[in-house]
Amino acid sequence: MGKVYLVGAGPGDPELLSLKAYRLIKEADVILIDNLVLGVKELIPEGKEVIDTGKTAKKHKYSQAAINALLVDLSEKYDKVVRLKGGDPYIFGRGGEEAAVLKASGVDFEVVPGITSAVAVPASFSIPLTFRGISSSVTIITGHEMDEKEESINWEAIANLKGTLVILMGVGNLVANVDALLEHGMRAETPVAMIENGFTADARLIIGTLGTIVAAAAKEKVTPPAVIVIGDVVNVREKLTEQNEIK
Structure with missing residues (x-):
């Protein structure tokens, strides 16, 4: 089983991304992104598997429950799964909920803070x-x-x-x-x-x-x-x- 990284992408400016987040984007086997990662998407290497889970107040491509299940499923298929979130994962980013699901499912995970908008x-x-x-x-x-x-x-x-x-x-x-x-x-x-x-x-x-x-x-x-x-x-x-x- 692999490891899931809940990574804060910051406010969208690639230059405000942490060095650790940048490294994980390069190393990830698969990356899940949301609507608020903005310019940080430009740093994702060409050919990398990317899953767009973006949500707005009116429209959800994936429900939160589906995202939670997807993270667990991907951890069984890949060594390094990056969940890239705008801002900071633990400030209205559902990072706490996702971490709780990963913990309950026995999935190894790590939170990488980002600059909150x-x-x-x-x-x-x-x-x-x-x-x-x-x-x-x-x-x-x-x-x-x-x-x-x-x-x-x-x-x-x-x-x-x-x-x-x-x-x-x-x-x-x-x-x-x-x-x-x-x-x-x-x-x-x-x-x-x-x-x-x-x-x-x-x-x-x-x-x-x-x-x-x-x-x-x-x-x-x-x-x-x-x-x-x-x-x-x-x-x-x-x-x-x-x-x-x-x-």
């Missing part, structure tokens, strides 16, 4: 998630709970956080998520940044406030994937990107 995408637009005197904490939540799943986010607690809030997979439920934050006391004037298609040629930034971001996103026709940053750190970007005066 929750951090990298805002940084690419000069938005630091922490900043002395402004924010000393970061909370990352999903904006897309499964329909059949009972709401597990404590919006009252989230709305009263003093630090930075990052929402992943939040475009589809933007209205509901913003309404929940406002209803539980977060200021309508709280700065918000939405970054669509980070680390692609189509990447763009929409700036607003909690009270205006829904209308702004609708006007700009924002589509997934997008990272949403909520908090005063959004205003730091202006200082970091302003032109130096020529004297």
Whole structure:
């Protein structure tokens, strides 16, 4: 029986891939990819067996149960199986679920961390998630709970956080998520940044406030994937990107 590697591909820029992840891509007998590995696909050697298991909120090529079973099956056929995931496997990447299945099935596995888009995408637009005197904490939540799943986010607690809030997979439920934050006391004037298609040629930034971001996103026709940053750190970007005066 072979070994399965749950590998974080980072935010999609090949230059942000770890050396270990790069080595495993070259050495793998078979690679399973998702929709968010983006430019990292260019590093996969020609002729390598690749299985596209990409999922979106509306369309699944494979169910998660099917992916879990496929990983176990492939481990019986190959020495080195790489499951390449956008971002980090353990941050809303289903890596924990897949690891649990592999463990229960007696399959040897290893997790290779990647840079999460929750951090990298805002940084690419000069938005630091922490900043002395402004924010000393970061909370990352999903904006897309499964329909059949009972709401597990404590919006009252989230709305009263003093630090930075990052929402992943939040475009589809933007209205509901913003309404929940406002209803539980977060200021309508709280700065918000939405970054669509980070680390692609189509990447763009929409700036607003909690009270205006829904209308702004609708006007700009924002589509997934997008990272949403909520908090005063959004205003730091202006200082970091302003032109130096020529004297």
